Amino acid sequence: MAHYDVAIIGSGAGGGTLTHALASTGKRILLLERGGYVPRERENWSTRAVNLEGKYQTKEVWRDAQGRELHPHTNYYVGGNTKFYGAALFRLRREDFGEVRHWGGISPAWPIGYDELEPYYTQAERLYHVHGQRGADPTDPPASAPYPHPPVSHEPRIQALAEDFMRQGLQPFPVPLGVMLDERSPRTSPCIRCATCDGHPCLVNAKSDAQVVCVDPALAHPNVTLLTGAYVERLETSASGREVTRIVVRRDGGQEVHSADIVVVSAGAINSAALLLRSASGMHPQGLANGSGVVGRHYMGHVNSIHLAVSRCPNATVFQKTLALNDFYWGSRDWSFPMGHISFVGKVDGDTLKAGAPAIAPGWTLELMARHSLDFWLTSEDLPDPDNRVTLDDKGGIVLSYRPNNTAGHERLIATLEGLMRQQSKCGVHGDECHQGLFARNLFIGDRIPLAGVAHQNGTVRFGRDPRRSALDPFCRAHEVDNLYVVDASFFPSSGAVNPALTVMANALRVAEHLRARLG
Ligand SMILES: Cc1cc2nc3c(=O)[nH]c(=O)nc-3n(C[C@H](O)[C@H](O)[C@H](O)COP(=O)(O)OP(=O)(O)OC[C@H]3O[C@@H](n4cnc5c(N)ncnc54)[C@H](O)[C@@H]3O)c2cc1C
Ligand code: SF4
Numbered sequence: 001m002a003h004y005d006v007a008i009i010g011s012g013a014g015g016g017t018l019t020h021a022l023a024s025t026g027k028r029i030l031l032l033e034r035g036g037y038v039p040r041e042r043e044n045w046s047t048r049a050v051n052l053e054g055k056y057q058t059k060e061v062w063r064d065a066q067g068r069e070l071h072p073h074t075n076y077y078v079g080g081n082t083k084f085y086g087a088a089l090f091r092l093r094r095e096d097f098g099e100v101r102h103w104g105g106i107s108p109a110w111p112i113g114y115d116e117l118e119p120y121y122t123q124a125e126r127l128y129h130v131h132g133q134r135g136a137d138p139t140d141p142p143a144s145a146p147y148p149h150p151p152v153s154h155e156p157r158i159q160a161l162a163e164d165f166m167r168q169g170l171q172p173f174p175v176p177l178g179v180m181l182d183e184r185s186p187r188t189s190p191c192i193r194c195a196t197c198d199g200h201p202c203l204v205n206a207k208s209d210a211q212v213v214c215v216d217p218a219l220a221h222p223n224v225t226l227l228t229g230a231y232v233e234r235l236e237t238s239a240s241g242r243e244v245t246r247i248v249v250r251r252d253g254g255q256e257v258h259s260a261d262i263v264v265v266s267a268g269a270i271n272s273a274a275l276l277l278r279s280a281s282g283m284h285p286q287g288l289a290n291g292s293g294v295v296g297r298h299y300m301g302h303v304n305s306i307h308l309a310v311s312r313c314p315n316a317t318v319f320q321k322t323l324a325l326n327d328f329y330w331g332s333r334d335w336s337f338p339m340g341h342i343s344f345v346g347k348v349d350g351d352t353l354k355a356g357a358p359a360i361a362p363g364w365t366l367e368l369m370a371r372h373s374l375d376f377w378l379t380s381e382d383l384p385d386p387d388n389r390v391t392l393d394d395k396g397g398i399v400l401s402y403r404p405n406n407t408a409g410h411e412r413l414i415a416t417l418e419g420l421m422r423q424q425s426k427c428g429v430h431g432d433e434c435h436q437g438l439f440a441r442n443l444f445i446g447d448r449i450p451l452a453g454v455a456h457q458n459g460t461v462r463f464g465r466d467p468r469r470s471a472l473d474p475f476c477r478a479h480e481v482d483n484l485y486v487v488d489a490s491f492f493p494s495s496g497a498v499n500p501a502l503t504v505m506a507n508a509l510r511v512a513e514h515l516r517a518r519l520g
Helices: 013-023 047-052 114-127 156-167 210-218 269-278 350-354 366-372 408-422 451-455 501-519
Strands: 002-009 029-032 062-064 100-102 105-107 224-227 231-237 244-251 254-265 303-311 341-344 373-380 389-392 398-401 435-441 484-486
Touching (some): 013 114, 013 210, 029 210, 114 501, 156 373, 254 269, 269 398, 303 408, 350 366
Parallel strands (some): 002 254
Antiparallel strands (some): 389 398
């Protein structure tokens, strides 16, 4: 049995970032990742292979509360889901860390305030090469440093939309993006602003994902070891149950056991909860570190939808995800509850639309709609319901029970966007007749689970000060197991309505500082 100072399970936004932050300590670090490297091949940038055929997503089958099959849109690779993310790297709003009253109930406060995470947000933005414009977003929290890189520019159709929104008294702003783009030097810029960023791996390694930015540089340190294809089956403890002593791994068809002074679980919110539940023992009968019973509960994934605003004029945009609106994040004049965030997905094409076809506008085909659409991504906060949860079936398989909640604000957000689109006037040919309607793209893709519900998974191993209501303490250490930490999106007690990855990364850097001190 090999022994390490630190073992980290999962190499995504949380685990990859933590590995990078600890690599220079010289401590012996073991990174266990169930997947391999994403192969670099032409299909990385094929919408057909990625969106229609699901070439890279796991073939694992989960079940819903009724026992029906789910085919989750999640990815097991070095770098985790950041290999496929849209790299929109937002800070949560300052107020998201406090208690927020929503139409559907209360979004609970975090045990730490925004100010505690702020220095790590700044570090994470540097590490992940975030391009943005500080203060342009009216809900932006205060920051101790400017973005490390200038914002990504809008292409003409998106610029026209920004001007239309501004004419309507709104404050559209550039999406903070983790791409290695140098617009001043297109000839040498690693990123080429292609159409297949969001949802696709980057063939030229120019997306700031956890593999490229964190894991690969960490492996340059001789004290860091990565094992791929290493599926962690269970964690076992000493007789007292107070420390993890054995990490049981399935690899190459066999079983191996590792151990470490510190064990960090970062397998993604659903898999981390499943791992702790699988690790039930005499000392931890409800699952490891689960005396509170919260492990697996309070699953959140945002209330998300994709809407295509179809115009008479074509939308020739290649790299679309540059503009966002947070004017309605906290509500509007007619609605005093939070509504959420409006942004874009990557430009869709006919193949992508086939994977979740919208209602077709009269007289249009899917291909034509895709050429004429602005493809909006709308996110609202879902609330942590204890009955929305991860459990295991009798064979140890994952069961995800989820009933959407707090949806009224999202409905308002969609209606507000529809109203805004009707008032567009920038089109010199058709004026406000250019807009042909807003069409919802089906996110369910025949598999019963909202794609984005899994993409933004969080909340299943929440942190807090009260061991009766949380599994982790404010440094993400298990209340009941002294050497066990969880640093993926599981720790969120609430999710806000912006994309989660930067918060996972910043928190991993915060926990890394705590661990550096602990390791001495
Ligand atoms: C298509 C898509 C687009 C997205 N776009 C954005 C975006 O623009 N902005 C944003 O902020 N977020 C985005 N997200 C979400 C973002 O990717 C996640 O929030 C983030 O990756 C979560 O980090 P994590 O560390 O919790 O988990 P992950 O990054 O998923 O990492 C978990 C890792 O653990 C490994 N693992 C799982 N189980 C085991 C096991 N038993 N043993 C060993 N290893 C295991 C997995 O293979 C994986 O590598 C997107 C996600 C998707 C899928
Ligand atoms: S080249 Fe740029 S836009 Fe294209 S996938 Fe890579 S990072 Fe994204």
